[in-house]
Amino acid sequence: MIKNISNYKLLTPKQNHFIDRKIEKLGKLRCVMENAGRAVYSEVLKHYKPCKTTVLCGPGNNGGDGYVAARLLAKEGWPVRVLTYGSPKLGSLAHSMKLEWTGALGTLSDSEIQKDELIIDALFGSGLNRELPNDLKFLLGNLKRVISIDIPSGVNGLTGEIKNFALQAELTITFTTAKPGHYLYPGKAHIGQLKIKDIGIDFDLINKIKVKFYLNHPSLWNLTGQTFDDYKYKRGIVSIVGSKYTTGAARLSALAAKNSGAGLVTLFPFGQYALYANFSPCFMIDHNNFDEVLNDNRRNTWVCGPGLSSFEFLESFPKLFSFGKNIVADAGAFERNNSDILKGVSVITPHKGEFERVFGKLGADKVADVRKAATKIQSVIVLKGPDTLIVSPEGKVVINHHASPRLATAGSGDLLSGIIATLIASGMNFWESACAGVWIHGEAASLCEHNWPDAEMIAQQLGKARDNAYKLYQNEKK
Structure with missing residues (x-):
């Protein structure tokens, strides 16, 4: 077996959460979140022309990535607004990123979202293991063009399961390694094009984790x-x-x-x-x-x-x-x-x-x-x-x-x-x-x-x- 197989390891949501905690203890979580948001921003610029864009931000770190991406797109001159679903915990990094967002801000209860040209989904990420609330299912059911950060909201990052509803992305941007749910059906059908971006996490940290999921490769x-x-x-x-x-x-x-x-x-x-x-x-x-x-x-x-x-x-x-x-x-x-x-x-x-x-x-x-x-x-x-x-x-x-x-x-x-x-x-x-x-x-x-x-x-x-x-x-x- 090749010694360096990090590109083919699939980390579970729990393992990713463990890495986040380690990075936070090292005082590097802000840098990593900035890098994640910048990776999303870069991929958006590669694939899309400026258009009316809504970033949907949840209460956790996935939402924090979304606030960073929104800030960078706004600086680039894009017409961007942020709609939130749930509030980040006071004192959390996601809360800090929300405070740094100075553009249009509202709550996710707007049926007009169906008319937006581009949606960036930063709601829940791969750790979600429950049904999406019915109000979200109604609001997000017929979106036109969706970019998901980490994994489309509603897809279980471990199993690929969809309990009641999941967003249909045309582009999914995840970080460092993919998760099993990116490749397991039915979730895989919601991923669209998958991009795996390096955001500066030390692979030595990943190599210390006992990984049991891999993507097949020679x-x-x-x-x-x-x-x-x-x-x-x-x-x-x-x-x-x-x-x-x-x-x-x-x-x-x-x-x-x-x-x-x-x-x-x-x-x-x-x-x-x-x-x-x-x-x-x-x-x-x-x-x-x-x-x-x-x-x-x-x-x-x-x-x-x-x-x-x-x-x-x-x-x-x-x-x-x-x-x-x-x-x-x-x-x-x-x-x-x-x-x-x-x-x-x-x-x-x-x-x-x-x-x-x-x-x-x-x-x-x-x-x-x-x-x-x-x-x-x-x-x-x-x-x-x-x-x-x-x-x-x-x-x-x-x-x-x-x-x-x-x-x-x-x-x-x-x-x-x-x-x-x-x-x-x-x-x-x-x-x-x-x-x-x-x-x-x-x-x-x-x-x-x-x-x-x-x-x-x-x-x-x-x-x-x-x-x-x-x-x-x-x-x-x-």
């Missing part, structure tokens, strides 16, 4: 590249259990394993040998007894689940497990209330419906629910979706935003299983293999020239996608 994993001494067994063997009935899923997993760098791909089918054999000359098809196959110690990494019926999964999975194989489980692995059988599996890759079938309904804090499940089965869980989560049994969470709507096609999940298995077979640990596999999967979809690709087209881009990931990893090491 900096987080030790991805291997090609070397002159490679050979097929060094690159690893990926073996896949194939269904007698739904053969396409296993074949797509095999195609993904081949294209993402496996040294050898083998298929153990429950039937349809000719169909599997004719799919590609690059794959070996097993005709031996399953126990004989499992006794081959070179074949330690298996994909089990894509296309399998419940019977086929239960025929193969327990044997793979009893032989101590590394298993990536998907699709047919996810039967109702069968979490006990999955205990100790290397990686599972359910989508939301499959996860809920096994572990129960996801709540508003889906990260907490997936953490609980990963701890229960002591496995890495990849919860697939528009904000795919990769969660370790120890509670570490990576959020993936390097993806594409092009992945919304049948078979793309089967590809992911094959990619992750390939990385495990090459020697990467389960956690890093899952993170890297998800990123490469998204990169391959992004590389497709076809606007509406199928899974096979996406698979064709996996080699280039892995090369791109390796280049990024190498660049970060320099």
Whole structure:
């Protein structure tokens, strides 16, 4: 792992509050708040021409940032007014910043706000964990152009949850690091363009915090590249259990394993040998007894689940497990209330419906629910979706935003299983293999020239996608 990964850490609202208290004790909070307001001011000048602007200021430090931004815009000649919602605590820094504002000042009860050309939202920030008051919901429901400071008011900075209403920003400006709620749905849909600005907080302070949320990026994993001494067994063997009935899923997993760098791909089918054999000359098809196959110690990494019926999964999975194989489980692995059988599996890759079938309904804090499940089965869980989560049994969470709507096609999940298995077979640990596999999967979809690709087209881009990931990893090491 790259030593300096601060750019990919996601601090929680509580951790940000802890940093604010530390900065305040050091006597540097005023400087940091001035820097935050100036960062907002600078971004406004970059993206907008002077126009009638209203800054909405809440009672906390988020409001303090808003007062600074309003003051600087007014000095620049912009027509600015400030509307407040709640009063800053007497003696607080936010209160001082309010006193330094000498322009138009009112309270947020003005329906005319709907006509303003630009709104700067400095109401609540990422620490809000309650519903917005109904009067705000009425006043702020149809604003035209909104810039949010830290996070759109109404979005939970930890979970991305929206309890009853959230502002829809076209630009969100946050500071030092992003928060999980910037990348978790439904909150992510309210962020607009996200800008992360340095406001002078010492990264040594951040590096002392025990961070468990990260944004997925090649900096987080030790991805291997090609070397002159490679050979097929060094690159690893990926073996896949194939269904007698739904053969396409296993074949797509095999195609993904081949294209993402496996040294050898083998298929153990429950039937349809000719169909599997004719799919590609690059794959070996097993005709031996399953126990004989499992006794081959070179074949330690298996994909089990894509296309399998419940019977086929239960025929193969327990044997793979009893032989101590590394298993990536998907699709047919996810039967109702069968979490006990999955205990100790290397990686599972359910989508939301499959996860809920096994572990129960996801709540508003889906990260907490997936953490609980990963701890229960002591496995890495990849919860697939528009904000795919990769969660370790120890509670570490990576959020993936390097993806594409092009992945919304049948078979793309089967590809992911094959990619992750390939990385495990090459020697990467389960956690890093899952993170890297998800990123490469998204990169391959992004590389497709076809606007509406199928899974096979996406698979064709996996080699280039892995090369791109390796280049990024190498660049970060320099």
